[in-house]
Amino acid sequence: MSSRARIPVTGRAADTVLDELAAMKTPDTDWRRGRVFSLVYHAGDEHERLLQRAHALYASANLLNPMAFQSLRRMEAEITQMVAGLFHGPPSAVGSVTSGGTESILCAVATYREHARAQRPVFGRLGHRPQIVAPQTIHPAFDKAAHWFGVELKKVAVDDDQRVRPEAMARAIGRRTIALAVSAPQYPHGSIDPVAEVGAIAARHGLPLHVDACVGGFMLPWLERLGRPIAPWDFRVPGVTSISADLHKYGYAGKGASTLTWRDMTWMRHQFFVATDYPGGIYVSPTMIGTRPGGPLAAAWAALHTQGEDGYLKLTRAAIDAADRIRAGITAVPGLALIGRSDTTIVAWGAAAGGPDLYAIADRLEARGWSVDRTQHPAGVHLTVTANHLAIADDYVRDVAAATAEVRADPSLAKEPVAAMYGMMAKIPVRGLVKRSVRQLFERMYAPGVIVPDATAPADDAVGRLLDKHGAKVDAVLDGVDRLRARLRRVRTRGGRPPGRIPDGNR
């Protein structure tokens, strides 16, 4: 435990502080070289400098009061209008800029709950929990929103191509359902849910449909213009009532900027929160946060204006070329297979049935200097491919092939601690155990006096203890459970009985 940091008694020189800030970056992930496939969307150093300058101009401005900061309100209105146009919204379309995808989704879930309560006052009372139906692959921001706002998130299984089946969504709708949500595309594998079909179902049931285009909102329109076959996903689908889309992803804005767009004000009016009794005056707020920072808004506005349509088309062409090259390269490696569809600039791959251990390959890739995002159910590797990755696409494929060959030659690499841990975490059926273990990690990270937890310290949590002491045995038991499940499935299928469905207790 380090000693507690404190405010210096006398202020330090600005240059020294800035130098220290710059030096602090040293251990951070180096995203400029294209060896990281998430978190940062880099459109080049010149664009980066523009974002910094625009941000600096409005670093202290606050959109909490749009009359005091009319400049910021103007930027928000203009961004909303540009986005509504890009997504083929009707003239009635309205929206707001938020701090990120999660905030956009929190606002959408809270708004649909408020709308449902206004329509049917019984919702949210007497234990009558409103419900949103969404695919299993929907972003965890929906779980967070559901958890915080007393909404049940009913998840629907997806197909092998990682898209939800419209009939499965329809079957999940019950009396408590207040909205449907799908992704365009979902983050882990880049597959676009069948928005048009689900939109028709939503319209038939008189339900609203949210499209989470946080990662796709500033990628799909340009892919479509480049001639890629993109199924309808935006306001052209009549059932779509709202869309979340992040400027700070493929909009190449600075961090802290997303959008939530509504088909019309009949929905958005339920997003506004008003407190009338506050001694500080009447308080009104359109989004989750109170103070609304001007810097990210100005940087996003500047990004849209400086890139323009031609800039975004160029960035998207580079990103999809890189993604296609990576996909072709991975497909050519024996033992590997793509996961999901190849519609977008997101790539996901894993080991083919009977192929080498995926998590061991991931370790060997990391040893070659790549930052690897491991996914689960199924085990895979995720890449958010951007324009910045065109220069390294071939290097990446070469290293994946080499890492795979290494694991084929020495399968015992799957027993190395990191690969074994991911393998185990993915398999542990008791998700509560995993949740407790991850919470404990964060309790250590946020403990008093701690700045960065010691990652090499022995695990003192349930899953850690399980892995340390009984890893091999637990692994064998879980394999046995998997085999039993597979046998059960085979017996069921042979018996001609359709796989059982858990009864829906909501109806």
Ligand SMILES: Cc1ncc(COP(=O)(O)O)c(C=O)c1O
């Ligand atoms: C599809 C999707 N939805 C929501 C989010 C959440 O966005 P944020 O991390 O900006 O809160 C993400 C982030 O990756 C995403 O890909």
